[in-house]
Amino acid sequence: xxxxxxxxxxxxxxxxxxxxxxxxxxxxxxxxxxxxxxxxxxxxxxxxxxxxxxxxxxxxxxxxxxxxxxxxxxxxxxxxxxxxxxxxxxxxxxxxxxxxxxxxxxxxxxxxxxxxxxxxxxxxxxxxxxxxxxxxxxxxxxxxxxxxxxxxxxxxxxxxxxxxxxxxxxxxxxxxxxxxxxxxxxxxxxxxxxxxxxxxxxxxxxxxxxxxxxxxxxxxxxxxxxxxxxxxxxxxx
Amino acid sequence: xxxxxxxxxxxxxxxxxxxxxxxxxxxxxxxxxxxxxxxxxxxxxxxxxxxxxxxxxxxxxxxxxxxxxxxxxxxxxxxxxxxxxxxxxxxxxxxxxxxxxxxxxxxxxxxxxxxxxxxxxxxxxxxxxxxxxxxxxxxxxxxxxxxxxxxxxxxxxxxxxxxxxxxxxxxxxxxxxxxxxxxxxxxxxxxxxxxxxxxxxxxxxxxxxxxxxxxxxxxxxxxxxxxxxxxxxxxxxxxxxxxxxxxxxxxxxxxxxxxxxxxxxxxxxxxxxxxxxxxxxxxxxxxxxxxxxxxxxxxxxxxxxxxxxxxxxxxxxxxxxxxxxxxxxxxxxxxxxxxxxxxxxxxxxxxxxxxxxxxxxxxxxxx
Numbered sequence: 001x002x003x004x005x006x007x008x009x010x011x012x013x014x015x016x017x018x019x020x021x022x023x024x025x026x027x028x029x030x031x032x033x034x035x036x037x038x039x040x041x042x043x044x045x046x047x048x049x050x051x052x053x054x055x056x057x058x059x060x061x062x063x064x065x066x067x068x069x070x071x072x073x074x075x076x077x078x079x080x081x082x083x084x085x086x087x088x089x090x091x092x093x094x095x096x097x098x099x100x101x102x103x104x105x106x107x108x109x110x111x112x113x114x115x116x117x118x119x120x121x122x123x124x125x126x127x128x129x130x131x132x133x134x135x136x137x138x139x140x141x142x143x144x145x146x147x148x149x150x151x152x153x154x155x156x157x158x159x160x161x162x163x164x165x166x167x168x169x170x171x172x173x174x175x176x177x178x179x180x181x182x183x184x185x186x187x188x189x190x191x192x193x194x195x196x197x198x199x200x201x202x203x204x205x206x207x208x209x210x211x212x213x214x215x216x217x218x219x220x221x222x223x224x225x226x227x228x229x230x231x232x233x234x235x236x237x
Numbered sequence: 238x239x240x241x242x243x244x245x246x247x248x249x250x251x252x253x254x255x256x257x258x259x260x261x262x263x264x265x266x267x268x269x270x271x272x273x274x275x276x277x278x279x280x281x282x283x284x285x286x287x288x289x290x291x292x293x294x295x296x297x298x299x300x301x302x303x304x305x306x307x308x309x310x311x312x313x314x315x316x317x318x319x320x321x322x323x324x325x326x327x328x329x330x331x332x333x334x335x336x337x338x339x340x341x342x343x344x345x346x347x348x349x350x351x352x353x354x355x356x357x358x359x360x361x362x363x364x365x366x367x368x369x370x371x372x373x374x375x376x377x378x379x380x381x382x383x384x385x386x387x388x389x390x391x392x393x394x395x396x397x398x399x400x401x402x403x404x405x406x407x408x409x410x411x412x413x414x415x416x417x418x419x420x421x422x423x424x425x426x427x428x429x430x431x432x433x434x435x436x437x438x439x440x441x442x443x444x445x446x447x448x449x450x451x452x453x454x455x456x457x458x459x460x461x462x463x464x465x466x467x468x469x470x471x472x473x474x475x476x477x478x479x480x481x482x483x484x485x486x487x488x489x490x491x492x493x494x495x496x497x498x499x500x501x502x503x504x505x506x507x508x509x510x511x512x513x514x515x516x517x518x519x520x521x522x523x524x525x526x527x528x529x530x531x532x533x534x535x536x537x538x539x540x541x542x543x544x545x546x547x548x549x550x551x552x553x554x555x556x557x558x559x560x561x562x563x564x565x566x567x568x569x570x571x572x573x574x575x576x577x578x579x580x581x582x583x584x585x586x587x588x589x590x591x592x593x594x595x596x597x598x599x600x601x602x603x604x
Contacts, residue, residue, distance in 0.1 A: 018257050041245045049241030 021186045024179065026161045032154030032187050036147055040194040043143045046136045047201040054208045057088050057133065061215060064089045088129055089219055095125040096223055111235060115228045122220040129216060133209045137202060144199035151191015158184025504591045508584065512592070515582055520572035522601035523564045531556040533566045537573055537595040543581030549573045552596065569599040 022033060067077065078097040081090050099121045103114045162180025169176060504512075532555045538546035549570045554562040576582065584592050 017260050018253070037249065041242075041249050044245035044248055045239075045241035047241070048244045049239045052240065 018186075021183045025183050025186075026158060029154045029158045029161075029184065029187055032150055032157070033190055036150060036154075036187070036190045036194050039143045039147055039150075040190075040197075043140055043194065043198040043201070046140055047197070047205070050137070050201075050205045050208075053133065054205070054212065057212055060087070061089045061212070061219075064093070065219070068093070087132070089216060091129065092122055092125045092216060092220055093223065095121045096220075096227060100227060111231055114231055115224070118227055119220075119224055122224065126213070126216050126220055130209070130213045133212055134206075137205055137209065140198050140202040140205070144195050144202055147191045147195040147198070148188075149191070151188040151194075154187025154191070155184045158187060504585070504588055508588070512582060512584060512595070515576055516572055516597065517604070519576040519579070520569065520599070520604065522568050522599070522604055523561060526561050526565045526568075526601035527604065529556065529559045529561050531559050531562050531565050531601070533562070533569045533599040535566075535569055535573065535597050535599065537597055539582060539584070539593055539595065541586060541589045541593075543584050545574065545577040546593075565599070565601060569597075572599075573597075 022030065025033065074097065078094065078101075081094050082098070084090075086094050096118050099118050100114070103111060103117070159181060162177070162184060165180060166172060166177055534552040534555075536550040536552050538550075540546050551566050551570065554566055556562060582592075
């Protein structure tokens with residue numbers, strides 16, 4: 001109840017600053033504010049990471065496609081890439097080529113179901129890459145949808161305590177009422193400040209991730225077509 | 238290492254720092270100190286009962302708030318747009334002063350003039366009255382014979398009252414019974430403010446009155462000393478004029494009785510408002526009445542304890558052609574009865590004379 005009386009007795013003349021708004025708040029409202037602040041920091045961290053990751057992935061795909069369609073031998077390209085720790089489109093290429101190579105390593109080439117195996121390997125690789133691209137986007141979605149409610153909860157709680165304090169002080173002048181209300185509304189403000197960028201970023205990043213995954217699938221199909229032609233040629237020979 | 242988290246922390250720290258600086262620096266909103274307003278406390282009667290004549294007018298305003306604007310304009314002297322009926326009242330004041338002059342100087346003579354003064358009211362039956370005024374004039378010169386003729390005039394007056402208003406007789410009777418001059422004078426002084434009540438009822442007549450009465454009465458005036466008279470005339474005229482002004486207003490409605498002493502009759506604005514509010518709370522006019530321009534005027538007779546003396550009496554329905562008229566009248570009567578049934582009207586008991594009879598104009602537009 002100390003906080004309640006503190007709210008009620010907040011001196012009317014006190015200027016309303018961010019710090020005073022925070023320190024005069026009820027402990028629960030403080031928790032809400034701090035939680036929202038951390039949520040905001042986290043969501044922005046995710047946004048920054050994802051934007052950088054997507055940019056990097058896009059540049060990597062552009063570079064790889066350029067090399068891939070340049071007419072260079074696939075064996076050479078594989079030799080150049082297999083030693084590296086790949087991600088994205090190169091990883092897809094390396095996975096498919098590795099399966100191809102292994103099928104020809106034994107004394108008797110296992111070509112019968114090679115095409116299906118290659119497809120499967122590439123599907124697994126695409127799934128892994130997508131998971132990497134889209135990880136933590138759900139966190140953004142959660143923050144975007146939940147933080148307004150969390151802020152609202154802080155506001156309701158703050159107003160409740162403010163009214164309790166007002167009732168205790170038996171004074172309804174605006175100067176007494178206002179600080180409590182302002183402090184309570186501050187929680188909603190923080191909630192909105194957190195939620196709005198998170199929601200926008202979630203939508204933008206999701207569409208980016210979809211575009212990247214679509215590009216990966218397209219490449220997988222193309223590469224699969226090339227390999228299947230090779231297999232057929234070898235069977236015929 | 239992912240650069241997102243440090244970047245985000247730095248961003249938030251920057252935003253918070255900016256918010257701290259910018260919010261803290263905002264000066265609190267200062268309301269400019271408001272100028273003090275001088276308030277003077279006046280007793281309600283000072284404001285609400287400015288004129289003798291107005292006492293009868295105000296209830297009309299209040300009971301029919303719709304007419305408030307019109308009647309207040311009247312009191313300010315703007316009579317434009319009023320009907321012909323309103324113009325006649327001014328002349329009568331001129332007729333009355335002359336009788337008043339005669340009253341004070343010569344006791345015997347006064348008794349005749351007093352009837353003359355009241356004759357104007359009796360004039361609705363013009364044929365009866367016009368012959369009479371000459372008689373008093375003729376008899377002014379022989380003072381002694383005068384008494385016998387008073388009885389005649391009062392009778393005529395009573396006839397006239399029967400035709401016109403019921404309450405006048407009460408006022409005029411005392412003069413016959415008590416012949417002491419002082420009482421006569423005193424009563425006349427009281428009568429004059431009350432005259433406004435009777436006259437409006439006889440609206441069409443006053444114009445003729447003005448022409449008849451002076452000619453009949455003035456000849457006698459020269460016989461008496463004029464020195465004191467002039468001053469008294471002017472003062473009386475003042476009184477009468479206020480009455481004349483109010484007579485217009487009374488056409489809307491009147492609150493007051495001719496019998497009561499003036500000083501007590503004045504109801505303050507608050508008291509009138511209170512009465513109107515009591516009736517309004519009970520009144521629900523029929524649907525559509527407000528659009529049809531009907532009004533209903535009732536006479537409400539009250540007991541000193543605030544209960545109804547009799548069932549409210551319908552005086553008139555304006556816009557009588559409208560089929561809603563009777564329904565509106567019924568609703569108005571029911572409203573008064575319902576209010577009375579809830580409990581007696583709360584009125585100042587010491588001013589009973591002012592509200593023994595109330596004429597209330599019910600206008601559904603005000604609801």
